[in-house]
Amino acid sequence: MGKITTRKGDTFDLLARRAYGDDRKSSTLSAANPGAVEPFEAGVVLTVPEQPQQTAGTQADDPSELALSINGKRFRFWTGVSITRSIDAMDSLLVTAPFDPADPVFREAFRPFAFAPVGLTVGGAPLFTGTMLTPDPDLKEDSRTVSAACYSVPAVTGDCTAPASAYPLEWDNAGLETIAAALVEPFGLSVVFDAEEGAVFERVALKPGEKALPFLIKLAQQRGLLVSSTERGELLFTKSVAAGSPVARLTEGVAPLVDVAPIFNPQEYYSEITGIEPMVVGLQGGQITVKNPRLRGIVRPLAFEVADTINADIQAACDAKAGRMFANVVNYSITVATWRDPSGELWKPNTTLTVDAPGAMVYGEYEFLVRTVTLSRTGDGGKLAVLALTIPGAFESKIPEALPWD
Secondary structure, eight states: OEEEEOOTTOOHHHHHHHHHSOGGGHHHHHHHSTTOOSSOOTTOEEEEOOOOOOOTTOOSSOTTOEEEEETTEEOOOOSEEEEEEESSSOOEEEEEEEOOTTOHHHHHHTOTTOOOEEEEEETTEEEEEEEEOOOEEEEETTEEEEEEEEEEGGGGGGTOBOOGGGOOEEEEEEOHHHHHHHHHGGGTOOEEESSOOOSOEEEEEEOTTOBHHHHHHHHHHHTTOEEEEOTTSOEEEEOOOOSSOOSOEEETTSTTEEEEEEEEOGGGOOSEEEEEOOOBTTBOOOEEEEEOTTOOSOOOEEEEEOSOOOHHHHHHHHHHHHHHHHHHHEEEEEEESOSBOTTSOBOOSSOEEEEEEGGGTEEEEEEEEEEEEEEEEETTOOEEEEEEEEOTTGGGTOOOSOOTTO
């Protein structure tokens, strides 16, 4: 038998994580301390029984067990984690924990500007591989806590330029995979393509001062590709899935759906989109325009320069931008009271699901593309998933035939 002293706001779940590294053993603590009432005030001394031996045949890695590592070491003292995964952005992670400045474990884990490696697994499988940014301590009269924002390993290419020794960075008749591999190589990163890279670029260059990730995203968009990161910290180029195989059907007022909120952005909705070739030696480049058939009689044009010189690819770039417009202007945020879809898989971006929610202007069952997934868990075991949904086909250079309110 051992002892543990509570902190203000502690629960048996939090204490079990500190004592055993496993909040599922909270019942063991509760049984050993009859009459103890949670949440606790600071300074309550509780009995901690010895950890029961794992019996033969018991699975060590529970499918729902979250394991957080910082600097390659298991960190068991978190009180909340929230991971965001996206089809078109780098993964991110937010960790909250109590902070004990007298404990070297905490001081080392949350050292400012250390860019500590961070990993998160669920049931032993990787869910996030990244880097901690500057931690944010919060000191109050009766508590000390810390929160730390982390991003996926490839996100460093959005912060930094290429090393000076790498310039000039110019390519003629090069494919996107070749360009991407060259730009991430100085950072020790890997590139994964799970879709065709598209046509080569006739001539492109990364200018000094320009950062690699925005440059790659711009090129990828012109080939109808999306850029994100994998669970293992690789830079991922992919295409969005087609509609037709939803992983779930959610209905207003029926569990596990908690709420639905539309997010509209009319200021980025255009009547026509025009791609223009760069001007060469005073000569005006060609132009291609894509009309928005869903917006007639209203003048809202958008023109942009295409970093290429082949007409067919200007057309592809315009189609991609027109389709992507719908992903930027029509989004829905839904909250579900589970981390997993009906098949038992974790919710993932780049899947589809249907929603029927007339109260949120989804009139009838409509199939959405899951753009972003945020999985949140608190120290007491509470789980929520927030899914950002958009129009299917928007990332496939398609203008939708129907919208949720049609």
